[in-house]
Amino acid sequence: MSEPLLKLEGVHTHIGAYHILHGVDLQVAQGELTVLLGRNGAGKTTTLRTIMGLWQASQGTIHFEGTDIAAKPTPEIAQSGIAYVPENMGIFSDLTVAENFILAARGSRRIEDMDAERLEWVFGLFPAMKRFWQHPAGLLSGGQKQMLAVARAIVEPRKLLLIDEPSKGLAPAIIQNMIVAFRELKRTDTTILLVEQNFNFARQLGDQVAVMDGGRVVHAGTMAALAEDEALQQSLLGLSLAAHQ
Amino acid sequence: MTTPSETVAVQAPEALPVVRTDRLPLLLVPALALLALPFVGSFSTWVTLTFAGLAMGMIIFIIASGLTLVFGLMDVLNFGHGVFITLGAFMATSVLGLMTAWTVSGSLLLNLVAVLAAMLVAMTVAGGVGVAYERLIIRPVYGQPLKQILITMGGMIVGEELIKVIWGPQARPLLLPTAFQGSILMGDAAVEKYRIIAVVLGLLVFAAMAWVLSRTKAGLLIRAGVQDREMVESLGYRIRRLFIGVFIVGSALAGLGGVMWGLYQQSVIPQLGSQVNVLLFIVIIIGGMGSVTGCFIGALLVGLLGNYTGFLAPKVALFSNILLMVIVLLWRPEGLYSLGKK
Numbered sequence: 001m002s003e004p005l006l007k008l009e010g011v012h013t014h015i016g017a018y019h020i021l022h023g024v025d026l027q028v029a030q031g032e033l034t035v036l037l038g039r040n041g042a043g044k045t046t047t048l049r050t051i052m053g054l055w056q057a058s059q060g061t062i063h064f065e066g067t068d069i070a071a072k073p074t075p076e077i078a079q080s081g082i083a084y085v086p087e088n089m090g091i092f093s094d095l096t097v098a099e100n101f102i103l104a105a106r107g108s109r110r111i112e113d114m115d116a117e118r119l120e121w122v123f124g125l126f127p128a129m130k131r132f133w134q135h136p137a138g139l140l141s142g143g144q145k146q147m148l149a150v151a152r153a154i155v156e157p158r159k160l161l162l163i164d165e166p167s168k169g170l171a172p173a174i175i176q177n178m179i180v181a182f183r184e185l186k187r188t189d190t191t192i193l194l195v196e197q198n199f200n201f202a203r204q205l206g207d208q209v210a211v212m213d214g215g216r217v218v219h220a221g222t223m224a225a226l227a228e229d230e231a232l233q234q235s236l237l238g239l240s241l242a243a244h245q
Numbered sequence: 246m247t248t249p250s251e252t253v254a255v256q257a258p259e260a261l262p263v264v265r266t267d268r269l270p271l272l273l274v275p276a277l278a279l280l281a282l283p284f285v286g287s288f289s290t291w292v293t294l295t296f297a298g299l300a301m302g303m304i305i306f307i308i309a310s311g312l313t314l315v316f317g318l319m320d321v322l323n324f325g326h327g328v329f330i331t332l333g334a335f336m337a338t339s340v341l342g343l344m345t346a347w348t349v350s351g352s353l354l355l356n357l358v359a360v361l362a363a364m365l366v367a368m369t370v371a372g373g374v375g376v377a378y379e380r381l382i383i384r385p386v387y388g389q390p391l392k393q394i395l396i397t398m399g400g401m402i403v404g405e406e407l408i409k410v411i412w413g414p415q416a417r418p419l420l421l422p423t424a425f426q427g428s429i430l431m432g433d434a435a436v437e438k439y440r441i442i443a444v445v446l447g448l449l450v451f452a453a454m455a456w457v458l459s460r461t462k463a464g465l466l467i468r469a470g471v472q473d474r475e476m477v478e479s480l481g482y483r484i485r486r487l488f489i490g491v492f493i494v495g496s497a498l499a500g501l502g503g504v505m506w507g508l509y510q511q512s513v514i515p516q517l518g519s520q521v522n523v524l525l526f527i528v529i530i531i532g533g534m535g536s537v538t539g540c541f542i543g544a545l546l547v548g549l550l551g552n553y554t555g556f557l558a559p560k561v562a563l564f565s566n567i568l569l570m571v572i573v574l575l576w577r578p579e580g581l582y583s584l585g586k587k
Contacts, residue, residue, distance in 0.1 A: 052479055054475060054478075054479070073478075073483075074475075074478040074479055075478050075481050075482055075483045075484075078478070078479055078480060078481035079481045084479045086476070086479070090473055090475075090476035090479065092468070092469040092472050092473060092476070093472065094468055094469075094472055095465060095468060095469060099465050102462065102465060103462075103465055103466065103469055103477070103480055103482075104480055106480070106481050106482075109462050110462075152480075
């Protein structure tokens with residue numbers, strides 16, 4: 001097996017006096033969608049934030065393309081090819097949709113400088129972005145903001161997407177839209193680490209799955225295996241897939 | 246890049262959001278001016294007072310705009326901002342002192358060159374000192390508000406004392422060049438030429454800032470950083486570099502404001518900055534911390550109210566700005582333009 005794109009080994013994270021991650025081991029393979037599952041407070045969001053350098057790992061290593069990025073500042077980590085969609089979406093509500101895109105496209109100073117073909121591809125995934133192009137992002141609905149957050153992360157090619165609970169609080173129709181968009185991203189060989197609590201959503205997309213509990217990864221394997229094993233789901237997540245269908 | 250292989254099966258609801266621009270705060274300035282008219286009584290006096298208030302407001306805006314961005318971008322409370330005002334004003338006394346022959350000549354061109362030179366030197370020196378100030382005083386206390394207040398106040402005191410060492414503790418005259426003196430008659434109202442210049446210059450600075458903030462990528466980054474600096478960093482931009490740039494520009498603008506304030510008062514004292522400091526914080530709190538438009542409106546309101554109350558009820562003028570701030574905060578607790586900061 002080839003070296004994973006992202007590899008966390010024994011990662012500990014402290015936030016103030018709190019010890020949140022207790023030695024996280026996680027691998028994300030190139031071109032796959034890995035889902036990070038777990039109950040509230042399991043450490044999923046902290047894991048993503050630690051990878052991004054928003055919270056510094058107090059111990060352990062985080063290798064991205066073979067380079068340890070654990071001590072690097074956030075902008076440098078982003079420049080190395082990692083895009084991050086936080087749980088709160090991180091939308092600049094005072095700026096228009098177009099201005100949000102421009103900031104995400106680091107290589108472009110103006111709209112005209114952006115890759116038109118890629119932009120059309122993004123619009124194909126999220127047509128609402130084209131429609132609301134000149135609207136202040138703060139006026140978009142919750143679902144549209146989530147689309148903007150994901151669209152912004154893919155406006156330029158990135159090696160790895162870290163996405164935190166994209167289905168949270170969204171209507172079923174918009175979740176379906178998201179699933180279609182993520183499938184398209186998978187088709188383009190984009191590597192994704194997705195934090196989710198919605199198992200049905202995760203099941204439809206994930207190649208690999210890691211389950212967290214108490215600040216550790218307690219299970220790692222293929223999504224197909226977990227989806228088929230109700231007893232394992234019950235023991236790891238306290239749920240059965242049937243209840244979600 | 247090809248078009249998506251799978252048709253987006255379900256579209257999100259696409260009701261067009263209604264774009265509403267919050268214009269109410271913009272109306273406050275003309276509303277205050279019109280409200281004052283019947284109380285002042287004489288139209289010509291009202292015109293004079295209004296121009297004086299607008300001129301003072303524009304100068305306060307030039308000084309305070311950098312301060313509000315510095316706070317908005319990095320949550321830095323810089324109580325030492327006043328030192329850049331004083332520095333700019335004293336630099337102007339030195340530069341114009343060397344160019345006395347030009348300032349007393351009747352030539353508008355020579356007068357303009359002298360004032361522009363003074364402004365340029367003041368901005369350069371204030372901006373340069375701003376670099377050192379940010380490195381030595383602000384950077385060690387990022388994210389520590391209490392220490393920021395203490396150390397920047399300390400910086401203000403040290404800066405003020407250094408200015409006394411260089412230029413002496415006494416007031417120094419800063420006379421207007423000959424062509425800028427006198428008034429223009431508008432009907433029965435006499436409006437000082439310098440006040441008109443101050444209004445025009447203030448509008449130019451506001452227009453330039455509005456252009457940079459809305460039309461350039463650096464400006465977009467500043468606006469985005471004021472809202473959510475963590476996300477700006479997650480997009481791959483070094484917010485600290487941006488902050489240093491904003492701090493330098495803010496210091497230079499304070500230096501420019503110091504020159505204009507000094508010319509407005511026709512003299513400068515080492516305590517100028519500390520005296521203006523309170524006013525600056527009132528303005529940026531009224532405007533909504535981090536908002537340039539809010540700062541602009543807040544500065545004009547403070548300038549106008551100070552002049553009207555100074556004329557109508559001098560005792561009220563002593564606390565009119567505080568009263569204005571209380572009223573605005575009762576109406577909008579986060580200031581005129583809240584930025585929804587994360």
